[in-house]
Amino acid sequence: MTALLEIDGLTKRFGGVTAVDACSFTVPAGSVTALVGPNGSGKTTAFNLITGYARADAGAVRFDGAAVRRPDPIRLARSGLTRTFQQARIFPDLTLVENMVAALQQPWTSVFTRAVRRPERERALELLDEFGIARLADERAGNLSYGQKKLLEFAAVLMGDPRLVLLDEPTAGVNPVLVDQIEERIRELNARGLTFLVVEHNMNLVMRLCDPVVVLAQGTKLAEGRPDEVRNDPRVLDAYLGG
Ligand SMILES: Nc1ncnc2c1ncn2[C@@H]1O[C@H](COP(=O)(O)OP(=O)(O)OP(=O)(O)O)[C@@H](O)[C@H]1O
Numbered sequence: 001m002t003a004l005l006e007i008d009g010l011t012k013r014f015g016g017v018t019a020v021d022a023c024s025f026t027v028p029a030g031s032v033t034a035l036v037g038p039n040g041s042g043k044t045t046a047f048n049l050i051t052g053y054a055r056a057d058a059g060a061v062r063f064d065g066a067a068v069r070r071p072d073p074i075r076l077a078r079s080g081l082t083r084t085f086q087q088a089r090i091f092p093d094l095t096l097v098e099n100m101v102a103a104l105q106q107p108w109t110s111v112f113t114r115a116v117r118r119p120e121r122e123r124a125l126e127l128l129d130e131f132g133i134a135r136l137a138d139e140r141a142g143n144l145s146y147g148q149k150k151l152l153e154f155a156a157v158l159m160g161d162p163r164l165v166l167l168d169e170p171t172a173g174v175n176p177v178l179v180d181q182i183e184e185r186i187r188e189l190n191a192r193g194l195t196f197l198v199v200e201h202n203m204n205l206v207m208r209l210c211d212p213v214v215v216l217a218q219g220t221k222l223a224e225g226r227p228d229e230v231r232n233d234p235r236v237l238d239a240y241l242g243g
């Protein structure tokens with residue numbers, strides 16, 4: 001299987017802490033790849049390095065066969081690589097539709113003031129409908145539940161028709177009905193060709209949804225393989241249980 005994303009020797013230090021330590025792994029094209037590991041093992045930092053929200057001290061990232069020399073969130077989004085955040089980043093004062101259209105100008109640093117054009121609104125409504133929140137299209141996003149905000153952020157990153165989406169704990173703190181909804185969306189989008197790299201603590205979900213699974217501990221890759229291989233790897237059990 002060809003690799004859509006290749007990470008080689010990625011390293012990031014914060015003072016005395018090496019958050020990501022010479023980490024290498026690949027995300028096969030067409031996969032739902034999991035990135036798992038105990039709290040503080042470097043998963044979000046790895047996402048930040050890959051997507052240009054933090055600068056690596058060492059290492060290389062290749063996306064779709066081409067070196068990403070200085071990862072930049074906007075340029076990467078345009079080339080088809082986008083991500084969500086552990087704490088959903090949405091504009092609480094904008095409507096859901098406005099949030100969706102604002103996502104086209106990732107990262108969401110600039111103030112969104114322009115009018116929503118009709119084709120954009122239609123595309124936004126289509127996606128919101130797939131995510132089961134179209135009835136809330138013109139509500140303030142700040143009124144959404146925690147889980148609905150995560151759905152909105154997930155839907156919004158699809159506005160730019162990405163090829164690879166990095167999801168940072170898409171189901172954490174989300175009620176079971178919305179967890180099913182999120183799983184269903186990942187499956188369906190993946191069946192249509194979208195590749196995912198997912199940070200997720202819900203191991204049941206990882207085991208039935210993801211392949212391969214990459215395991216980090218203290219910034220280092222411990223294991224990478226099929227879910228059943230990884231689950232039975234004693235080093236992985238130690239990392240989780242040993243604390
Ligand atoms: N901006 C920062 N400054 C200093 N230390 C940081 C910073 N960001 C992360 N760290 C440290 O780097 C390590 C990895 O953190 P990171 O957030 O990447 O872990 P994680 O695997 O995403 O954890 P969790 O599962 O809790 O989200 C931790 O020790 C954390 O305290």
Ligand SMILES: [Mg+2]
Binds near residue numbers: 043045086
């Ligand atoms: Mg994290």
